[in-house]
Structure formats: structure tokens, C-alpha cells
Amino acid sequence: MDVYEAVATRRAVRAFDGTPVPHEVLARVLRAASRAPSGGNLQPWHVYVVTGEPLAQLKKRTAERVAAGDPGDEREYTMYPPDLPSPYRERRSAAAAQRYRGIARDDAAARQAAVARNWDCFGAPAALFCYLDRTMGAAQWADAGMYLQTVMLLLRAEGLDSCPQMAWSVYRTTVAEVVSPPERLILFCGMSIGYADPAASQERIERAPMAETVTFLG
Ligand SMILES: Cc1cc2nc3c(=O)[nH]c(=O)nc-3n(C[C@H](O)[C@H](O)[C@H](O)COP(=O)(O)O)c2cc1C
Numbered sequence: 001m002d003v004y005e006a007v008a009t010r011r012a013v014r015a016f017d018g019t020p021v022p023h024e025v026l027a028r029v030l031r032a033a034s035r036a037p038s039g040g041n042l043q044p045w046h047v048y049v050v051t052g053e054p055l056a057q058l059k060k061r062t063a064e065r066v067a068a069g070d071p072g073d074e075r076e077y078t079m080y081p082p083d084l085p086s087p088y089r090e091r092r093s094a095a096a097a098q099r100y101r102g103i104a105r106d107d108a109a110a111r112q113a114a115v116a117r118n119w120d121c122f123g124a125p126a127a128l129f130c131y132l133d134r135t136m137g138a139a140q141w142a143d144a145g146m147y148l149q150t151v152m153l154l155l156r157a158e159g160l161d162s163c164p165q166m167a168w169s170v171y172r173t174t175v176a177e178v179v180s181p182p183e184r185l186i187l188f189c190g191m192s193i194g195y196a197d198p199a200a201s202q203e204r205i206e207r208a209p210m211a212e213t214v215t216f217l218g
Helices: 003-009 023-033 052-067 088-099 108-123 138-157 166-179
Strands: 045-051 126-133 161-165 185-194
Touching: 003 138, 023 045, 023 138, 045 052, 045 138, 045 166, 052 108, 052 126, 052 166, 108 161, 108 166, 108 185, 126 138, 126 166, 138 161, 138 185, 161 166, 166 185
Parallel strands: none
Antiparallel strands: 045 126, 126 185, 161 185
16 A cells, blocks of 8 residues: 555545554554654654553543533643634535534434544544643644554555544543553543444545645745
């Protein structure tokens, strides 16, 4: 698989078939992903890979919180700026409309159930949790994004799929109970990893026309 194909076939998969992912495959991907660039070569990320019993525990404990109507932990960062300006607001609602196609707009329970699938990792047998040192700034968070995209593309090369998930920051203390990060780390996001369920239909989320996001000069 070349890089174009890896980029084109990566999508946020929200239905996995549960087939376990061999440890050596995850280790190969994460070893290769360490070549991701970072300003000053800080490599400011720290990743916890969770499978098996610890992942089952995490899913169970989080499901209990969700079922109890627990709104989640105090947020440690803002997922989206308040009052998203145009064109970002429209892009976000277009993506949500595509994602929740088939669920009526006023069916809050069905929407909530779809969101709650985040905390079951959409059935994935593996997850990673990406933390950064609290002292890091915007540039290092961008580094973490490059690292995570590198991981996701390498997963494609292994026939695997993924879904990056800021949703895990909502129940970050439960993640922390399982992975025991040092206090100096802050959870950026989780990522579900596994083999896509071939029976599940998957929306291909549209992108803005290139002219909206790229300007060529010269
Ligand atoms: C940092 C980050 C966090 C995300 N968090 C979530 C999440 O919590 N739950 C989810 O279902 N998708 C999440 N996504 C996936 C995006 O919704 C998805 O990438 C976007 O809608 C484009 O769709 P595509 O990746 O399938 O092309 C996240 C993506 C990124 C990059």
C-alpha cells in the first residue's frame, strides 16, 4: 500500500469486528511511527496501548458512568472554540449530518447511544491513549497530531483501521485509573484500533473543496 492509498483509505471507523490485533503488529506500527517529526525533536507524546483485560475493565467502568448519566470529568482542554465561526461551524454540522444519517434530528436517545459507542471503542479490541506533558503548548499538540496521523497511516498498511477519539477526555479519570499516568501528563485523545467490520456501512465524510483550504502562489 502506498502513502496515497493509506491516506485515501483511512477514515474514522466506528464499527470493528473484534478480531484481536497481534501485539507485534502494534509494536511494529508504534516503532515505525516514532519517525514522526516534532519541533526540536521533542517527541512530546506518551502513548499507552491498552488491550485485553485492562481494556475490558476500562470499557466496563466507563459504561457504568455513562449508564448513570455521569456528564464526565472537568475538561482539561477545550475541544472546539466556543461559537465556532463560519466556515467551521457549517463543516462541523455537515460532518455530523453525514455521521448521524438515519437518526432523526430529534431522536436524542439514538444520538446519545451513537455517541456512547465511543466508550466501547466501537467494539475495537485495542486502544491507545495519547498524553502530553502539561507544560507543552500549541506547537507540541500539533506534533502529537502528526504522530497520531502517522500511526493511523501505518495501521492502514497493516490492514487495520482506527478512530481517533477526543471523547475519551470526557471520562479521563477512568482512563487514568487504568493506565496510571504521572500527574504531569494530560490526555489529548484515545484511538480505537482494530479490523473494520465489513458488514457495517461507513460514511465517507466529505472534505471542503481544495480552493477553500489551499492557496497556491507563484
Ligand atoms: C483529534 C481528533 C479527535 C476525534 N475525536 C472523535 C471522537 O471522539 N469520536 C468520533 O467518533 N470521532 C472522532 N474523530 C473523528 C472525526 O470525526 C473524523 O476524522 C472526521 O469527521 C472526518 O471523518 P473521516 O476521518 O472518516 O474522514 C476525531 C478526529 C480527530 C482528528
